[in-house]
Amino acid sequence: MQNTSGEVSGVPGPGGGPGPDRGPDRGVGPGRGGASGPSDAGVRSGPGGGVSGTTGEVPGTSGASAGATASAALAVIGAGPAGLAAAVTAADHGLDVVLLDASAAPGGQYYRSPAPGLGAARPEALHHGWAAFAGLTARLDRHRATGRVRHLAEHQVWAVERTGDDWALHSLTGAGGQGRATVRARRLLLATGSHERQLPFPGWTLPGVVGAAGAQAMLKSGLVLPGRRVVVAGSGPLLQAVAASLTLAGADVPALVEASGYAAYARAPHVLAANPGKLAEGARHGLALARSGVRVLSHRAVTAVHGTRRVEGVTVSRVDRDWRPVPGSDRRIDCDALAVGHGLVPQIELATTLGCATRRCADGTHALLLDRRLRTTVPGIWAAGEPGGIGGVQLAFAEGELAALSVIDDGGGTAPGVDRRRVTALRLARRRMRAFAEVMGAAHRPGRGWSGWTADDTEVCRCEEVTAGQVRTALDDLGAGDARTVKLLTRAGMGWCQGRMCGFAVGELARCHGAGEEAAGPGRRPLACPVPLSALAEAAPGDRT
Amino acid sequence: MTAERSPVKRSRARTPAELVGAVPEPEFEFTFDGRTIPALPGQSIAAALWAASVLAWRTTRVNGRPRGAFCGIGSCFDCLATVNGRPNQRACLLPAGPGDTVTTQEGDGHAEHLG
Ligand SMILES: Cc1cc2nc3c(=O)[nH]c(=O)nc-3n(C[C@H](O)[C@H](O)[C@H](O)COP(=O)(O)OP(=O)(O)OC[C@H]3O[C@@H](n4cnc5c(N)ncnc54)[C@H](O)[C@@H]3O)c2cc1C
Ligand code: FES
Numbered sequence: 017m018q019n020t021s022g023e024v025s026g027v028p029g030p031g032g033g034p035g036p037d038r039g040p041d042r043g044v045g046p047g048r049g050g051a052s053g054p055s056d057a058g059v060r061s062g063p064g065g066g067v068s069g070t071t072g073e074v075p076g077t078s079g080a081s082a083g084a085t086a087s088a089a090l091a092v093i094g095a096g097p098a099g100l101a102a103a104v105t106a107a108d109h110g111l112d113v114v115l116l117d118a119s120a121a122p123g124g125q126y127y128r129s130p131a132p133g134l135g136a137a138r139p140e141a142l143h144h145g146w147a148a149f150a151g152l153t154a155r156l157d158r159h160r161a162t163g164r165v166r167h168l169a170e171h172q173v174w175a176v177e178r179t180g181d182d183w184a185l186h187s188l189t190g191a192g193g194q195g196r197a198t199v200r201a202r203r204l205l206l207a208t209g210s211h212e213r214q215l216p217f218p219g220w221t222l223p224g225v226v227g228a229a230g231a232q233a234m235l236k237s238g239l240v241l242p243g244r245r246v247v248v249a250g251s252g253p254l255l256q257a258v259a260a261s262l263t264l265a266g267a268d269v270p271a272l273v274e275a276s277g278y279a280a281y282a283r284a285p286h287v288l289a290a291n292p293g294k295l296a297e298g299a300r301h302g303l304a305l306a307r308s309g310v311r312v313l314s315h316r317a318v319t320a321v322h323g324t325r326r327v328e329g330v331t332v333s334r335v336d337r338d339w340r341p342v343p344g345s346d347r348r349i350d351c352d353a354l355a356v357g358h359g360l361v362p363q364i365e366l367a368t369t370l371g372c373a374t375r376r377c378a379d380g381t382h383a384l385l386l387d388r389r390l391r392t393t394v395p396g397i398w399a400a401g402e403p404g405g406i407g408g409v410q411l412a413f414a415e416g417e418l419a420a421l422s423v424i425d426d427g428g429g430t431a432p433g434v435d436r437r438r439v440t441a442l443r444l445a446r447r448r449m450r451a452f453a454e455v456m457g458a459a460h461r462p463g464r465g466w467s468g469w470t471a472d473d474t475e476v477c478r479c480e481e482v483t484a485g486q487v488r489t490a491l492d493d494l495g496a497g498d499a500r501t502v503k504l505l506t507r508a509g510m511g512w513c514q515g516r517m518c519g520f521a522v523g524e525l526a527r528c529h530g531a532g533e534e535a536a537g538p539g540r541r542p543l544a545c546p547v548p549l550s551a552l553a554e555a556a557p558g559d560r561t
Numbered sequence: 562m563t564a565e566r567s568p569v570k571r572s573r574a575r576t577p578a579e580l581v582g583a584v585p586e587p588e589f590e591f592t593f594d595g596r597t598i599p600a601l602p603g604q605s606i607a608a609a610l611w612a613a614s615v616l617a618w619r620t621t622r623v624n625g626r627p628r629g630a631f632c633g634i635g636s637c638f639d640c641l642a643t644v645n646g647r648p649n650q651r652a653c654l655l656p657a658g659p660g661d662t663v664t665t666q667e668g669d670g671h672a673e674h675l676g
Contacts, residue, residue: 131603230633238608
């Protein structure tokens with residue numbers, strides 16, 4: 017079983033070719049639109065790519081492989097630090113791995129690199145720990161060359177279903193998502209990372225207000241800045257990295273505005289002592305910010321954005337321990353962009369749809385409940401990295417490797433056997449880093465007082481343009497007792513992003529108005545990304561390949 | 562790990578391209594609402610628009626407010642644009658192509674699509 021080359025079955029698009037809803041064919045080279053190009057496993061593979069056994073994969077062109085598909089031993093979703101470590105470790109131990117990722121290149125959010133056409137001689141200038149990543153991608157390339165790992169880039173998995181002993185993974189392919197592919201695997205490892213958490217405040221929908229992680233992502237991949245003078249605000253350690261990158265890349269960052277403080281870390285000295293790397297990282301960022309003249313303002317928040325067509329400045333207010341704005345403390349900082357974020361949220365929708373249980377983390381987010389072997393509560397599904405809780409890149413590396421070894425132990429492995437000492441070391445490292453993540457999460461967890469920043473006309477849900485006033489009315493006057501009912505009454509969270517941007521805020525507003533703890537439960541989305549109806553029809557039971 | 566450069570020690574660059582020592586392939590052009598925008602190979606439409614100081618390319622359905630890229634990673638759908646007549650394309654993910662026609666997407670984008 018291990019050495020059969022798993023296959024990707026091509027599922028036809030409507031009518032097997034460009035249909036009326038697909039728009040004009042963009043007619044540019046391979047890799048630009050998944051509908052017309054061959055699988056990216058072939059197209060995008062680096063040296064030694066063009067893996068044997070993948071030549072028949074032409075997602076979105078024909079359904080030829082119906083009935084002829086074999087299962088990979090393991091499907092890894094996400095090629096960030098966790099997924100990469102998992103895929104190469106599993107392949108080292110003889111498993112056939114299919115690695116699916118929505119992006120064109122491996123690396124995930126942290127090791128997001130400039131597109132090859134940008135000709136970056138030193139992509140590592142925007143990253144720490146580049147050598148670890150380079151080592152993993154070199155191993156990945158070797159496994160791709162032998163066909164042991166098939167890396168399906170630009171494959172966004174939108175649904176996973178159990179089919180007999182297998183998992184069937186349905187994805188949209190290509191940069192525009194026009195193509196379709198279904199992959200089968202015996203075991204599933206979720207390494208889907210996270211997205212940024214946002215809290216609403218007056219003016220946060222104005223052009224020039226961007227996610228802090230989003231600004232970082234656009235900088236790393238596209239070498240662009242949202243403005244020349246950028247205030248960085250919100251909460252969490254990622255803000256330091258963002259402010260440092262922006263200044264390195266030439267932006268002027270007048271202030272880093274942190275709603276919490278950094279003192280909370282000191283309350284867990286043993287955890288700090290066990291994680292000297294984290295302390296060094298914090299010190300390094302602090303030094304870099306001081307050198308670049310970035311003022312770090314803690315216990316303050318951006319409570320309003322000014323400008324008509326785009327950002328012209330922000331109001332910064334002092335906040336108390338609960339993040340309640342202190343009256344009379346406002347002051348204005350002129351800027352042409354605001355990069356804002358309040359931590360990260362594990363991306364777990366595929367798992368929760370499949371029934372995997374969750375836990376509440378110290379930062380208030382929901383993460384997958386995992387045992388020490390990184391198994392979810394659903395047999396056959398493992399997870400590594402941020403879906404198990406926000407914890408940073410080193411933890412993602414360790415968990416990816418550990419999860420793969422656990423899959424091998426589960427009976428998937430051939431030679432060489434698992435090194436027990438390595439497992440023990442990884443488990444210890446994981447426990448230490450998870451402890452640090454909890455301290456960090458607690459330190460930056462949003463205080464309840466943030467809703468004091470919102471005016472009645474502040475939009476909470478960006479997609480459906482639902483205001484804080486409408487949410488409060490639903491809770492106070494219309495009798496909504498929980499976030500779900502708020503959603504139904506106001507449409508908050510029912511637009512394109514499916515509540516990814518507003519889910520936390522709506523849940524917390526509901527709790528402030530007396531709704532139960534359950535109100536802020538993990539968002540359940542039947543689909544992991546918006547999917548054309550045609551794709552749903554193709555994947556309907558009875559029409560499977 | 563010794564080979565890695567610490568960004569912190571690098572002296573401050575004036576542009577992101579300088580920071581990473583970029584020597585891009587030749588730039589090309591696409592149009593945004595009739596205006597010519599230069600783009601570098603591999604840049605997303607959103608990145609090219611940011612580089613041209615364009616921050617908004619969509620107006621919202623209910624209030625007609627301007628929006629552009631927000632999350633930068635394909636999660637928020639604020640960056641939707643009409644590209645070559647095809648509405649609802651995430652500009653932060655879609656690489657710009659030579660000669661592409663990008664237009665401000667109004668509302669849910671279906672007016673343009675049908676028209
Ligand atoms: C926008 C952003 C920027 C960040 N920047 C930094 C930074 O500068 N410094 C820092 O220390 N930390 C940063 N982080 C945190 C960083 O993500 C983690 O420390 C680390 O990358 C976690 O690794 P991971 O493998 O768990 O997840 P990720 O690196 O997030 O990798 C997850 C991968 O899964 C893919 N994926 C997700 N869902 C699907 C799906 N349904 N189908 C197919 N593929 C899917 C994604 O495309 C991604 O490649 C950032 C986070 C975000 C969200
Ligand atoms: S900026 Fe969020 S989806 Fe493109």
